Amino acid sequence: MDYALQQFANAVPLSALYALLAFGYALSVALTKRADLTYGALFAFSGHAFLLGAHAGWNILFLTFAASLAAGAVLTLALVVPLSVLIGHRIAAPLSAVSPNAFTVASLGLLLVLMEGARLASGTQELWLPPFLNQGIAIMPNLASPVTSTVLQLVNTGAVLILLVSAAVFVALSRWGRNWRAVSEDRLAAELCGVNSRAMFTQTYVLSALLAGLGGILATMHYGTMGFGAGLIFGLKIVLISAAGGHLHPWRAAVGAAIFAFGETFWSAFAPMVWRDAALISLLALLLVITRQQKPMA
Template identity: 55%
Template sequence: MAYLIQQIANAVPLAALYAALAFGYALSLAVTKRADLTYGALFAFSGQMFVLFADVGWNSLWLTLPASLAFGIGLALTSTALAGLVGGGFVMKPLAFVSANSVIVASLGSLMVLMETASLSSGFRSLWLPHVFDETVMIWPDPLFPVALTAIQLVNTAVIVLVIIVGYGVLDRSRYGRYWRAVSDDREAAALCGVNPERVYVAAYVAASLIAALCGILAALHYGNMDFGMGLAFGVKVLFIAAIGGQMKPLFAALGAAGFGFVETMWSAYGPIIWRDFAVFGILVLILVLTRRDKSVP
């Protein structure tokens, strides 16, 4: 019983990370209806920039550890937001409302640019962060099998839940949220009513980039490192996960992603780990096939 509770506890931080990534991904996807592979690259780019600038602050600027981490967080958020602004405003915006295939090709190009920029900036080195907030927080003090998480896992989960709540509140109650819903429902009708769909898309893309940036920073703090392979794996999973939860509805996409995080953790705990990705992706594909609707039939 204690082992099961520990696995459920382990699933919570991963589920929260997947939920935030899916929430951000659905923000931009709902406006364009175009799959974009750049999102996972922004996640990985932010994590790598955070680790790189934190290393610069510690080894080159001789800052204290908290100041180095703050320096890395600030520059990682800024650089990723700028990457999202440039990518969304000058690369994706001219293509997003034209052709789905062109968006996929452009996103692959953006992915390569971000990957090479991060690699060249770090000198192709694998940098690691020191352990921070790694104190154990006891959840169930069983003397035979204590259930616990680290402080960074709890902090990350709290921050991510807060971001999703605030994001949902903005979409539900703000003027921009009304514009976003209007463009998501019918871009042409929204334009006739005076809403600029391109501005709404760029704002959604930058907001999604900031969420990806924050998730990349939190993941790097947890794991101590970030590489593009990890970021792209998360990005591909989120693309499938958001499709099940509702690609056009960020909150539903987040809930679907959280459920996926629990399933993945339970498989890692009780199933053969070598088959984990094959099994979870197989489940995702099966669900997508079973829930697919033929739009040609009224």
């Protein structure tokens, strides 16, 4: 029982991260209506940019460790924001209007470009951050085997929850959120009511990319590194998780992603880890086949 509670505590930071990524992904896919692998690539690219910036701050600029982390975060956002504007305005908006399936193909191409760009920029070397804020804190100290977490896990979880709740409130209550819902439901009708749908595509993609970028920074701080293949793995996971939870509804997608994270953690604890991704992704695919909505025949 104590071991299961510890695994539950371990799953909370991962579930918060997955929920944030799924929420951001659902914002953009609600407009494009097609799978977007670029989102996972932006997440992984942000992690690599953060590592490169932090290492440059420490080894070249001789900054303190905290200042090096800040430099990495600034570099990441400075790269992700222009990239998201370019993708949203020049690729997502026009391709979604002309041929939605073409956007899925373009997203695969963008994924390869971002992954290879990150690999070449780091010289095909995996960079690592030194452990920090890894002091253990007993969450349930009265058990035979106390349930513990680390300072960094708690900080990351709190930061992710703040981002998630802030984004949800902004989408739910702001005028921008109303325009986003209008374009996601009927792009042409929204344009007839005076909403600039192309601008909404760009702004939505920027917001989604910011959530992915901040998630990449927090994940890299948590794990200490970011693998070169993480863009494809996370891109596929987020596409399937969000679709299972309801990819047109950000909160449903976030809840589905959080549940998936708990399943992933408990599989790692109680089952062979080598089969984890294959089994859970297959389960998600089966769930989509069973629950997908059939369109009526014309």
